[in-house]
Amino acid sequence: MTKAKKILIVDDEPLILRSMQKTLLRAGYQVVPASTCSLGLDSFKAGLDSDEPFDMALVDLNMPDFEGDEASGAGLELISRIQELQPGFPMIVLSAYDEVAKVKEAITRGARNYCVKGREQTLLDQIHTIFKEIE
Amino acid sequence: MNPLKQAPPERQIKLLSNAARVAKAVTSILDPDELLRWSVDIICDEFDFYYAGVFLLDSTGQWAVLRAARGEAGARMVESGHKLAVGGHSMIGMATRLRQARIARNVENEIEFASNPYLPGTRSEIALPLIVADEVIGALTVQSTNVDAFAQEDVATLQSMADQLAIAITNSHLHRMNQDLLKRTERRARLLNAANEVGKRVASILDLDVLLRETVDIICQAYGFYYAGIFLLDETGEFAVLRAGYGEAGAAMMAKGHKLAVGGHSMIGLATSLCEARIALDVGEERVHFKNLYLPHTRSEMALPLAVGSRVLGAVTVQSTEERAFGDDDILTLQTMADHLAIAINNAQLLRELDRANAELLRTKTYEALATATTQAVHWIGNKALPITTTIARIQSDLEREPLDLASVREDLDLIDESARLIVDVKENLLGPAREQKPRPAMLEDVVQAAAYHIGMPPTQLSLNVASDTPMVMADTTQLARALGNLFRNSLEASAAHVAVTIAPAEEHGYVSMDIVDDGEGIPAEMIDKIWAAFITTKGASHTGLGLPACLHVIGQLDGRITASSEAGHGTTFTVLLPSSPEAGSSSDQEPGLAKADKRTSHILLIDDEDPWAQFAINTLTAAGYWVTRASKLDGKLKPDVIMVDEALLAEPVSDILEKLKGSGLIGRTLVVSTALNVERTAAYLKAGVKDVILKPYTLEEFALVLAI
Numbered sequence: 001m002t003k004a005k006k007i008l009i010v011d012d013e014p015l016i017l018r019s020m021q022k023t024l025l026r027a028g029y030q031v032v033p034a035s036t037c038s039l040g041l042d043s044f045k046a047g048l049d050s051d052e053p054f055d056m057a058l059v060d061l062n063m064p065d066f067e068g069d070e071a072s073g074a075g076l077e078l079i080s081r082i083q084e085l086q087p088g089f090p091m092i093v094l095s096a097y098d099e100v101a102k103v104k105e106a107i108t109r110g111a112r113n114y115c116v117k118g119r120e121q122t123l124l125d126q127i128h129t130i131f132k133e134i135e
Numbered sequence: 136m137n138p139l140k141q142a143p144p145e146r147q148i149k150l151l152s153n154a155a156r157v158a159k160a161v162t163s164i165l166d167p168d169e170l171l172r173w174s175v176d177i178i179c180d181e182f183d184f185y186y187a188g189v190f191l192l193d194s195t196g197q198w199a200v201l202r203a204a205r206g207e208a209g210a211r212m213v214e215s216g217h218k219l220a221v222g223g224h225s226m227i228g229m230a231t232r233l234r235q236a237r238i239a240r241n242v243e244n245e246i247e248f249a250s251n252p253y254l255p256g257t258r259s260e261i262a263l264p265l266i267v268a269d270e271v272i273g274a275l276t277v278q279s280t281n282v283d284a285f286a287q288e289d290v291a292t293l294q295s296m297a298d299q300l301a302i303a304i305t306n307s308h309l310h311r312m313n314q315d316l317l318k319r320t321e322r323r324a325r326l327l328n329a330a331n332e333v334g335k336r337v338a339s340i341l342d343l344d345v346l347l348r349e350t351v352d353i354i355c356q357a358y359g360f361y362y363a364g365i366f367l368l369d370e371t372g373e374f375a376v377l378r379a380g381y382g383e384a385g386a387a388m389m390a391k392g393h394k395l396a397v398g399g400h401s402m403i404g405l406a407t408s409l410c411e412a413r414i415a416l417d418v419g420e421e422r423v424h425f426k427n428l429y430l431p432h433t434r435s436e437m438a439l440p441l442a443v444g445s446r447v448l449g450a451v452t453v454q455s456t457e458e459r460a461f462g463d464d465d466i467l468t469l470q471t472m473a474d475h476l477a478i479a480i481n482n483a484q485l486l487r488e489l490d491r492a493n494a495e496l497l498r499t500k501t502y503e504a505l506a507t508a509t510t511q512a513v514h515w516i517g518n519k520a521l522p523i524t525t526t527i528a529r530i531q532s533d534l535e536r537e538p539l540d541l542a543s544v545r546e547d548l549d550l551i552d553e554s555a556r557l558i559v560d561v562k563e564n565l566l567g568p569a570r571e572q573k574p575r576p577a578m579l580e581d582v583v584q585a586a587a588y589h590i591g592m593p594p595t596q597l598s599l600n601v602a603s604d605t606p607m608v609m610a611d612t613t614q615l616a617r618a619l620g621n622l623f624r625n626s627l628e629a630s631a632a633h634v635a636v637t638i639a640p641a642e643e644h645g646y647v648s649m650d651i652v653d654d655g656e657g658i659p660a661e662m663i664d665k666i667w668a669a670f671i672t673t674k675g676a677s678h679t680g681l682g683l684p685a686c687l688h689v690i691g692q693l694d695g696r697i698t699a700s701s702e703a704g705h706g707t708t709f710t711v712l713l714p715s716s717p718e719a720g721s722s723s724d725q726e727p728g729l730a731k732a733d734k735r736t737s738h739i740l741l742i743d744d745e746d747p748w749a750q751f752a753i754n755t756l757t758a759a760g761y762w763v764t765r766a767s768k769l770d771g772k773l774k775p776d777v778i779m780v781d782e783a784l785l786a787e788p789v790s791d792i793l794e795k796l797k798g799s800g801l802i803g804r805t806l807v808v809s810t811a812l813n814v815e816r817t818a819a820y821l822k823a824g825v826k827d828v829i830l831k832p833y834t835l836e837e838f839a840l841v842l843a844i
Contacts, residue, residue: 100812100828107821114818118559 005055005131006030006047010040010078011094012063016117020058020094027124036064037078044082054089056127057082059111061095061102072097076105083110090130094120150292153181158299167307171203174300178277179205185256185280188212189265190219190227191273191304199227199274208253225249226262230274236290236297237262241282254278261285263294265301272301319464326468329357333472337479346483347379350476354453355381358465361456362430364388365441366395366403367449367480373397375407375449384429397447402438406450412470413438416459432456439470441477448480526550564621564681574693576607576716577615577810577833579638579647581748585612585810586619588783592627592634601747602639607716607833608647610693615713616811618689621682622651622709629655629707641712646695651709658701666699740775741765742792744785748831752779755838769795775804777842781831782809782816793823806841808832 007029011017017033024031032047032054034040040059047053061075079091093106096117103114112130115123160177164170175187188209190199201217204210219225222232226249230237239245239260251257257278265273275297279285285293332353336346347365354363364385366375376394380386395401398408402424406413415421415436424436433454441449451473455461526547533544580601587597626634631653641648658666667687690697694714701707739761743749749765756763764773767786778801782789789807796802802824808831809816817828832838 098814100814100817103814103817104821104828107818113822114814116814118562119815 004028004030006032006052007127008032008034008040008043008047008054008057010034010037010057010063010075011060012036013060016060016094023124024127027127029127036068037066037074038064038068040078041066041081044085048085056090056092056130058092058094058123061093061097061106073105076102076109079106079109079111090134092123092126092130094123147288147292150289154292154296157181157296158303161300161303162306164303165307165310167304167311170303170307174303175203175205175209178275178296182277184277184284186254186276186278188276189273189300189304190231190276191265192221192231192271193218197221199231202273212251212253219249226260227274227276230262230264231271234264234266234271236264236294238285238287238290240285256280258282259284261289261293263290263297265297265304267298267301267305272304275300319462323464323468325357326464329353330468330472330475332357334475337475343480343483344378346476346479350472351379351381351385354451354469354472358453358469360453360460361432362452362454364452365449365476366407366452367441368397368407368447369394375403378449388427388429402436403450403452406438406440407447410440410442410445410447412440412466414461414466416461430454434458435460437461437466437469439473441473441480443477443481446481448477448484451476523551523554561681564685574609574611575833575837577610577612578748578751579605579608579610579649579713581746581831581833582610582612582615582810583619583636583638583649584746585783586616587623587634588785589616589811589813590620590624590627592623594785596627596631596633597623598633598635600635600637605638605640605647608713609716610713611689612830613811613813614689615693618686619651621686625682626651626653626655626707629653629657631655631706640715643712645715645717646712647715649711649713651711652706653708654706657703657705657707658699659703663699663701738762738764738773738775738777740773740778741781742769742778742784743767743781748833749781751833752838755835759838768792769799771795771799774801778805779841780805780807780825782807790819790823793820793825797824808841 007024009017009020009024009031011020011033012035014035017035021031021033032043034043040057044054044057059075059078062072063070063074065071065074065077075093075095079093082089082091088110091111093102093111093114094117095102095114098116106114113126115126157174157177161170161174164173171189175189178184178187186205186209188204189202191202192198193200197220198218199221201209201213201219204213219227222228226237226239226245242250242257242260245260258280259282260276260278261284263275263277264271265275277285277293333350336349336353351363351365354360362381362384364380365378367378368374369376373396374394375397376392377385377388380388380393395403398404402413402415402421405411415424418424418426418433418436421436427433434456435458436452436454439451439453440447441451451469453461453469530544530547533540533547580599583599584597587594623634632655634651634653637650637652639648640646666683668684687697690711690713696712698710699707700710737760739756741749741752741763743752743765744767745765753763753765764775766773767784769792778796780789780792780796784792793802793805793807796805803826805825807820807825807828809828810831812828812830820828829841830837832841
């Protein structure tokens with residue numbers, strides 16, 4: 001049996017975390033939530049060191065950064081750090097920021113796509129598509 | 136030698152000649168004071184007399200006042216104000232009353248002679264009346280230390296000399312009066328000029344502070360006064376505050392907030408409380424003069440009220456270092472100037488009050504509108520939120536039941552879905568995407584086409600007419616395209632078969648006008664006033680009614696205006712005014728200004744329909760030395776250095792173009808240009824591998840930035 005893909009979700013909004021976790025679980029994925037950048041990076045590293053690394057990460061942008069301060073670019077920093085550890089690791093940004101500049105920045109740092117919260121109905125399709133492209 | 140001592144007739148000849156010389160000398164002196172001083176000296180020198188003195192009648196005609204006299208004794212007598220009564224007991228008194236010469240051959244025997252302690256040497260005297268045109272103006276006394284120095288036969292000659300002296304004195308006074316008149320005329324001309332200057336400035340200077348400052352400068356410079364200041368009453372009406380003051384003293388006082396109480400112990404205080412001019416010709420004697428440490432040299436002052444009708448606005452102070460510095464002319468012209476100034480000040484204050492009242496009205500109306508909109512929003516959100524909470528409660532309760540009513544749960548979930556979707560729509564419409572660009576010059580026709588493209592409006596449904604001299608507009612093209620998209624969507628939802636857009640320079644200078652005319656169902660008369668209000672829609676509760684308010688908001692933010700007119704069943708016309716770009720003329724006549732083409736980037740392929748922007752891009756880039764080709768589809772043979780793809784391409788879907796570019800290995804040289812940037816589309820283009828997604832350039836500078844990428 002094919003093992004379920006493992007997805008890391010990093011978002012400081014508990015309702016978003018739980019709602020997305022349920023959605024992804026029902027879609028057949030394993031889901032690990034993290035509520036801060038630091039916790040997210042720690043989870044990712046733990047995954048790298050284990051025999052069950054992550055297959056994808058969904059990352060919010062505006063959340064506590066690595067110093068614990070609320071920052072609009074915290075998620076971008078997390079993308080960069082994860083890409084340093086594993087270049088090309090598939091990541092999707094899920095953010096309330098509806099700004100083209102943020103899109104460009106995220107993709108420049110290595111994100112595969114960008115989803116605006118409230119218009120995230122195609123997110124599952126995007127995840128499926130990326131996994132198909134990787135295979 | 137005294138000619139009178141000589142034997143006649145030589146004596147007479149000498150007398151005549153001396154008298155003639157005296158007459159000639161004195162008639163050449165024009166200054167009255169100098170004339171009098173010289174005359175006594177000349178007479179004594181020519182005739183070798185002991186003493187001579189000139190008396191002139193005072194204004195009462197009752198006293199002959201000594202005005203010039205020979206020697207130290209004479210000077211002392213003049214200084215002491217020595218005078219003799221006309222007709223009194225003296226030679227001078229008799230000469231002036233009887234209008235005849237009087238001789239005292241030996242003063243000891245003469246009853247009319249009054250001995251003078253200043254002139255102990257006098258032995259004989261002659262007093263000659265000074266008469267001009269039958270009027271006695273004074274008398275001349277000549278005294279000798281010799282007895283019998285004067286004989287009767289000398290009178291005629293000496294009287295003739297005295298008459299010449301009288302004429303010379305009168306002439307010199309006339310001369311002085313002429314000089315004074317000339318000075319006064321020149322001064323009056325200067326004052327009138329100054330009044331004119333102030334009048335002109337009153338009419339042309341809109342800034343009250345500038346006007347007041349310039350007025351005090353004009354007053355001091357034209358009149359040569361030491362200081363001028365303008366006070367205006369404060370809002371309480373209790374104090375007159377200095378609003379303009381001449382020179383350093385004025386600046387220092389204004390910096391300190393100098394003010395005087397209305398009705399207080401000062402010239403300004405009285406002028407403002409009584410609304411009348413106050414004049415102190417000698418401030419030392421004036422009870423109510425306010426001693427100002429900044430103006431220590433003031434000797435006379437005038438305070439003129441600034442009033443319109445009976446309303447006092449303030450006062451003007453004018454100060455001089457001389458006593459009695461203000462003549463009637465000064466007072467008249469300054470009061471006229473003050474009256475003009477008062478009118479200007481009153482007008483400025485009225486305008487300020489009007490502005491305040493307007494701003495207050497606007498604030499009130501805005502607040503009312505905001506309150507209404509907030510009420511509406513609260514109402515609307517409440518209506519959308521309730522189904523969510525009650526439905527969820529219902530689902531939770533349903534889940535406890537056996538068996539589970541799946542149809543009901545499905546229906547409830549649909550309810551929640553719809554409510555949630557509408558709430559998100561509110562955010563999309565009311566706020567829209569982030570404002571990432573400040574307004575910039577843009578081709579309005581291009582934004583119109585992009586707007587129609589992005590809402591999926593078929594090109595056949597849109598017709599576009601643009602006047603050739605239409606300038607660019609200042610716009611955030613992303614927001615404007617969204618707003619215009621709302622208008623087009625409105626037309627389509629009103630079943631319009633066709634939308635005609637006409638763009639031209641507006642009648643109002645500095646604006647471009649755009650009419651958007653559709654042939655749809657129109658807007659009912661009772662709704663036309665409400666279409667701009669949020670949350671009002673004719674399309675049912677599943678619509679937010681935010682499309683037009685969002686449009687109004689965007690256009691307002693761009694300093695534009697939008698109005699609507701409609702007739703039910705006959706379509707709707709929206710008229711939009713947008714500020715034109717101040718930079719260039721019409722979009723077709725920009726001159727080349729890009730740097731010389733980089734040899735590494737010589738061929739640019741433009742994938743675009745044949746439209747005005749494409750032509751503009753070709754012209755601009757060609758003039759800068761680039762080789763530019765345009766195609767609406769990809770030609771596999773070309774290998775350009777840079778490819779610009781217009782996102783709103785009609786000929787072929789952009790996604791297909793990008794796929795082909797990827798296949799040709801050219802995707803990494805491709806820039807997608809967009810009028811209205813969008814997150815999802817940008818992400819998709821970047822995922823496809825394009826070099827960048829950028830705002831469509833409409834100016835030389837923007838092209839230069841694009842090609843530097």
